[in-house]
Amino acid sequence: MCQAIVDTVTAHASGRQVRRVTVRIGHLRQVVPDSLSFAWEVLTEGTELAGSELVVEHVPAVVECAACGERTTLDWPVLVCAACGAVDVRLVSGEEFQIASMDVAEEVP
Amino acid sequence: MGRFHRHTDGTVHEHEHPDVRHDVGDHTGYRESGTVRVEVLENLLAENDRVAAANRLDLERAGVRCVNLMSSPGAGKTTLLRRTITALSGTLQLGVLEGDIATSLDADELASLGAPVSLVNTSAGFGGECHLDAVMVRSGLGRLALSDLDLLVVENVGNLVCPAEFDVGEDARAMVYAVTEGEEKPLKYPVMFRAADVIVVNKVDLLPHLDFRMDRFLGHLRDVNPHARVIHASARTGEGVDEWCAWLLHVHGTPTQRG
Structure with a gap:
């Protein structure tokens, strides 16, 4: 997983110095932020990304209920509407697994 | 305020503080110390999903349906x-793409029954x-004669976590769960x-010896997945195998007597 981040960031950086990378991870993804940060340090060591910071942005799991129309946030991986208890819900967010942005050293114009 | 502009490579970025000059500190490493935020917005599974779509297309062209089997x-x-x-011999030509961390034990066993097996x-x-x-x-598909197959079962690596994150190009996903x-x-x-x-809730022949409460398990299952079909089975005794095979035939599109 972390190697995918390293590869994508290296491609987008195209030689620019990367200082910070922000990834967006949904609540329903099986990703442990601390493990990801550790893997980031190990995988970037000795590469052009060495010393860069990995920021994990957590995206809450939000469902929209087909019965009552409410949008509610889930803590538990059980897909039910927190407002009315209906199970016919559509997932609005929570499955993200995305590189949001990266901060690179400014280029000289 | 930031100023967005687009680079030739398509990335869009914004200067966080274009009017501030950094005249303090050591700038020997680079001539500008400003930081630029580059929007990437790339799905980390994008490359996997592209290859999965190519797999799906190859299978579809060869007329093969594919089930990803996990546990x-x-x-x-x-x-x-x-x-x-x-059970399906003579009805449907089944192929197996066998994923194991090491050894060809499972692949050899299945191949001895007459199914084409590709081991990864x-x-x-x-x-x-x-x-x-x-x-x-x-890579495993490349070693199978797809045109000879009707249905391909991808036997994933035994693991309850990671296999669920990766689309491999399947038409349906099945899971074997043992009551133990x-x-x-x-x-x-x-x-x-x-x-x-x-x-497939497997090893039900062991239920008399276990404290497993089926109603509790099914309640938990319904909480996370209200739509999944449940088949009670024992691969050891053969119980439920007919129902499982009927589901496979349904995925393949073959009409079954049970409907």
Whole structure:
């Protein structure tokens, strides 16, 4: 997983110095932020990304209920509407697994 | 305020503080110390999903339907497949893409029953991965004569976590769950239980010897996946294998007597 981040960031950086990378991870993804940060340090060591910071942005799991129309946030991986208890819900967010942005050293114009 | 502009490579970025000059500190490393935020917005599974789409297209062109079969180690995937190959022999040509970290034990066993088997050992060049991804399945597909097959079962690496994250190009996802694994696993490993279209609850012949409460398990399962079909089975005794095979035929599109 972390190697995918390293590869994508290296491609987008195209030689620019990367200082910070922000990834967006949904609540329903099986990703442990601390493990990801550790893997980031190990995988970037000795590469052009060495010393860069990995920021994990957590995206809450939000469902929209087909019965009552409410949008509610889930803590538990059980897909039910927190407002009315209906199970016919559509997932609005929570499955993200995305590189949001990266901060690179400014280029000289 | 930031000023967005687009680079020739398509990335868009914004200067956070274009009017501030940094005249303090050591700037010997680079001439500008400003930081630029580059929007990337790339899905980390994008490359996997592209390869999965290519797999799906190849399978579709060859007229092969594909089921991704997942479970924890020892839940009974291989035993169920052994029964399945025998039961469907003469009705449907089944192929197996076997994912294992190491050894060809399962692949050899299934091949001896007459099914074409392509083995992907994830420890050989894939870094001992705990799952099959679309790229590994693609390499395995290359070793199968797809035009000879009706249905391909991808037997994933035994693991309740990672396989659920990777689309490999399948038409349906099945999971084998052994009653010896306890009642609470749907809540602990919700991603896989949610991903499955059918769940084969295996080893039901052991129920008299266990404290497993089926109603509790099914309640937890319904909490994370209200739609999955449940098949009670014992790959050891053969119970439920007919129902499982009927589901496979349904995925393949063959009309069955049971409907």
